[in-house]
Amino acid sequence: MGLIEEMAARSEELAQKWADLILGTYPVETQAVWRNNRDQFSNPVGHSILTATSELIPLLLSWNDAEAVAKALDKLVKIRAVQDFSPSQALSFVFVLKKLLRQEFVAQLSSKGELEELMRFETRVDNLAVIAFDLYVASRDQIARMRVEEVKRAHTNIVRRANLMKADVAAHKAD
């Protein structure tokens, strides 16, 4: 069995292990709570992590739909973009997949002299990181935009009145 076939056969297990590694980027007290709760509404972060890894493993294997990959990444990236992470920590969840793949497959592939297969596959993970980076920056841009828009909305009628006053002053000058 080649790497792709074996990953496909163990897809669910790998998704779970990858999710575990991602959960490991949170404080231990939090992990304890999040690992025990799979409810979508009371534990949206834990749920989103497992959903993302479960969707991404098959997409990485088929690797023919960039939009679907971006969609599967989106929510988790958005979550980590507003959590207390540096940018590198926020996106580390992609790179821990490499750690997992090496842990699971290096020994076996190198004994067969097929390590190249893993290296080829890791390019997909690198691409995943690049897509995640775009989504991350888009999220951060959105945060900045929302701040400005909120300030404008908060003063809608004040600005309206200020403009009116300005118009009055201008009219007075024109007289």
Add this chain to the structure above:
Amino acid sequence: MAKIIKPDEMLKSINYAPPATDWMDLPNDLSPGRWAYPAKLEKVEYLMHEVPGVFGNPRTWNPADPDWQLPSNWKEIVVNGFRERLDKYRSLKLFMDICVRCGACADKCHYFIGSGDPKNMPVLRAELMRSIYRGEFTLAGKILGKLTGARVMEEDVLKEWFLYFYQCTECRRCSLFCPYGIDTAEVTMMARELLHLVGVNINWILEPVANCTRTGNHLGIQPHAFKDIVEFMVDDIETITGKRLNVPLNEKGHEVLFITPSGDVFADPGIYTFMGYLIMFDAIGLDYTLSTYASEGGNFGLFTHSDMMKAINGKMYSEANRLGAKWILGGECGHMWRVVNQYMDTMNGNLQGPQMQTPVNPITGTVFKNAAQTKMVHIAEFTADLIKHGKLNLDKSRNSDIIATWHDSCNTARAMGMFDEPRYVLNSVVDNFHEMPESTIREQTFCCAGGSGLNTDEIMEIRMRGGLPRGNALKHVVDKHGVNTMACVCAIDRATLIPLADYWAPGVKITGLHELVGNAIILDGEEERTMNLRQEPLPGMEEE
């Protein structure tokens, strides 16, 4: 030259796992974005003059600086203040003693759910204060120290309080799950009171409080400007309905004084809700007046100190007395109703003038016995009563493009128990309504993450992660039912839910309840409407 590490060494050194440090020993991270801007010096000075003994240490300071310019005896002030409050409030002493750390609250806070920061678990947030209680006030804590989870007051602890008691919106969702009924919001209130004594504060709360005290509303808009702004909305209503409404302002001798949050007057989209109120009052011929002195229903004093809250709240009765109003109708607001429902009668009930009476709906004759104490009725109750008696002429089809869901605001839901009245009104003015999942509505509703004075833009990331549980439930009904509108009865919600929805559930519009009511009401003598209150084309009126 510095040693350059080899790639394989570097790989080994990269570790994304957080350090396994005990929470008490974790250093505070005071990077920008993790705190709201501190209050301006002149606002603190003004408030110290107006309400003595509540605020202190006015100065220009920056939480990112190591030196917070605390008074030299700050520790004494805080510890004495703590002792004083333990004596004054039995509830605080109980909350400090009784917690058994069962963990029922741990994963109920929206900030914890979204951030994963253990100090946002309500149990641990309260522990930030309990540890000091043990260390400073209990014998066991004084002798055994850390063994009993005790510590003494230090500057780092104060900084930690500033970080985390300003990551609590006092929404009280955690209290719902506490087997002892510990009200974590009250723990937060006490911590903030202590912080205020030594000048550790945020501007987003103190500036509105100062403005409110001085001119009557959060933005400090003076009466003549306030009148102009109300006129804008009368103009807009004329554009939309062809009818010019009379809006009494500061007039004596009316039956009802109407008070709403000033956000409804100044801010988009609250202004459409405000127009909705005016349209409804005209439709039923309500004998009412607005006031500029009491032009703010919201009471940010609640987020500072009970004396401050009391002073601001007192304006409502003073103005009702001056204008001779028999009762007060209150607009769509959240924490305003926590203050009214839970504290107003105790704090200021003695200010009610002899002309004030238990509110009676002049159109239907319904007596609002629930408001016998405060003489103040929530507009959702009032409107539900009007609709129930068939007193409003409604055209639902004007809202037929709306697929709505309902956001229960924390304070009207958990502090007031108002669940069904707004839903009844909403269902009367829209055709399509879908609830969000049960564990995220009514008593269990998730906060907008901007309550208790945290709806400021400099902490947008904190708000977004805190808003995840709400946004996540909203996204669920967007995907499942095509929901495109979330309605609510809270001015802070109307402001904070917009970015929350943009980020977590794009495409959902936020409206106040009475915006939708105003759209649906058919006024006597109005022209055929082609647009809604936002001046967008009504369904079927879109240009070809």
